[in-house]
Amino acid sequence: MEASAPGHVAHVRRLVVxxxxxxxxxxxxxxxxxxxxxxxxxxR
Structure with missing residues (x-):
């Protein structure tokens, strides 16, 4: 999972941010x- 995090973050950034x-x-x-x-x- 740790190894896939940078690619995942980059992909989400491209799609959303x-x-x-x-x-x-x-x-x-x-x-x-x-x-x-x-x-x-x-x-509450």
């Missing part, structure tokens, strides 16, 4: 931050 504008990438980061905050917060 490289196809997003700077603004869309910024918004994706904001969305990911919100999701992580919900995951890290205690259950």
């Amino acid at each position: 490289d196809n997003l504008s700077a603004e869309r990438l910024r918004r994706l980061g904001q969305d990911a931050d919100r999701i992580l905050q919900r995951i890290d917060s205690p259950a």
Whole structure:
């Protein structure tokens, strides 16, 4: 698994990250931050 990680990351980058504008990438980061905050917060 460790050996395949660099190729996997490069492939995902080509498919996803490289196809997003700077603004869309910024918004994706904001969305990911919100999701992580919900995951890290205690259950309601």
